[in-house]
Amino acid sequence: MEFTQDQINELKSALKNKQLSAYHNRIQAVYFRSQKMPYKSIIELVGLSHDTIWRLVKKYEQEGISALIQDKRGGRRAAYLTYEEEKEFLKEQLEASASGEFVTISQIHKAYxxxxxxxxxxxGFYALLKRHGWRKVTPRPEHPKKQTLKPFQRLKIKSTFKKTRKRFKHSRRYNKIRLMYQDEAGFGRISKMGKAWAPKGLRPQVHSHHIREFRYCYGAVDSHTGESFFMIGGGCNTDWMNEFLKQLSEAYPNDYILLVMDNAVWHKSRTLEKPSNIGFEFIPPYTPEMNPIEQVWAEIRKRGFKNKAFKTLEDVIDKLQEVIQSLHWSDLKSIVHREWIFSDFEFE
Structure with a gap:
């Protein structure tokens, strides 16, 4: 290429422009060629390959200085569909995907x-899925009889919470109105296997047995503050629920607690003794995802009960107490945090 004086002056001006400092190497390489400097010398000075320098000169010849200050690199050189067409194709597969039909990639790949x-x-198809944020995950199980009343039930809980706050707003009886989520879970001597870190070539071996001895943990968590109350009991029945409510009431004597729970029979028993500073609200049947404390049980099992074989039931209780005491309020707040709780309820 033969450079004109105007082109040489343009390259000089570009080299002096501080705003184009990110493209200095490219511009300098073309400028050196305009001065008839050999490729070998330019390569040593700017660190670019012979082919790159040749392409830069060719681009400058065709498009001018703008060709040297573009950030276009790589990209998709060959594709059967445009990005938008791929997006539209995957949108058509969403309904089947949401119902868990794509157990293997073969089905959706065939459709593509x-x-x-x-x-x-x-x-190439794996790359397409990755490009659009698809990944293989285990579906969240739900009961066939699950009700689709979650939004309405949230409004009902919200309404009850607001009425309770309004009722005690000017009362000196309670310092605070709490919204707490309650549940109970069984912990026993049946071993639960879980994945563990190990070097390649080594597969850990752990003791395992299936002895059916259990103790039950009752819990309530304030999803706004992360404060919690737990009690270990001998069973799931009205007597133990009465004991839990009594201890929970005594733990927060100056607060009124709206306790959200599932529809277990001992939660609605006629002989249930409800303290004066506790009120009840129930989630729809078969919707455990509406109760954030469910994830607390999963965290407790992960921390203390995976890959363990307990010799006695006392060992189970000791481990359960140890893990519960290790749960900081900030951990619990992070676990039970739900956007819909914070958007639906106004906390003081």
Whole structure:
């Protein structure tokens, strides 16, 4: 390429422009060629390859200085569909995906091949899924009889909470109105296996048995503050629920607690003794995801009960107490945090 004086002056001006300092190497390489400097010398000075310098000169010849100050690199050089067309194709598969039909990639890959009208590699299709944020996950299980009343039930709980706050707003009887989520879970000597870190070539071996001895943990967590109350009991029945409510009431004597729970029979028993500073609200049947404390039980099991074989029931109780005491309020607040709770309820 033969450079004109105007082009040489343009390259000089670009080299002096501080705003183009990020592209200094490219501009300098082309400028050196305009001065008829050999490729070998330019390579040593700017650190670019012979082919790169040649392409930069060619681009400058065709498009001018703008060709040297573009950030276009890489990109998709060959594709059966545009990005928007891929997005539209995956949108068509959302309904089947949401119901867990795509157990293997074969089904959705076959639909893609029909869409483009030719065979494609799985590797390329994996890249497509990754590009659009798809991944393989285990579906969240739900009961066939699950009710779809969650939004309405949230409004009901919200209404009860607001009425309770209004009722005691000017009362000196209670310092605070709390919204706490309650549940109970069994912990016993049946071993639970879980994944563990180990070097390649080593598969850990742990003791395991299936002895059916249990103790039950009752718990209540304030999803706003992360404060909690737990009690270990001998069973799930009205007597133990009465004891839990009594101890919970005594733990917060100056607060009124709206306790949200599931529909277990001992939660609605006629002989249930409800303290004066505790009120009840129930989530719809078969909707455990509406009770954030469910994830607390999962965290307790992960911290203290995976890959363990307990010799006695006392060992189970000791481990349960140890893990509960290790749960900081900030940990619990993080576990039970739900956007819909903070958006639906106004906390003081």
């Amino acid at each position: 091949q029909i869409k483009v009208g030719k065979e494609t590699t799985r590797e």
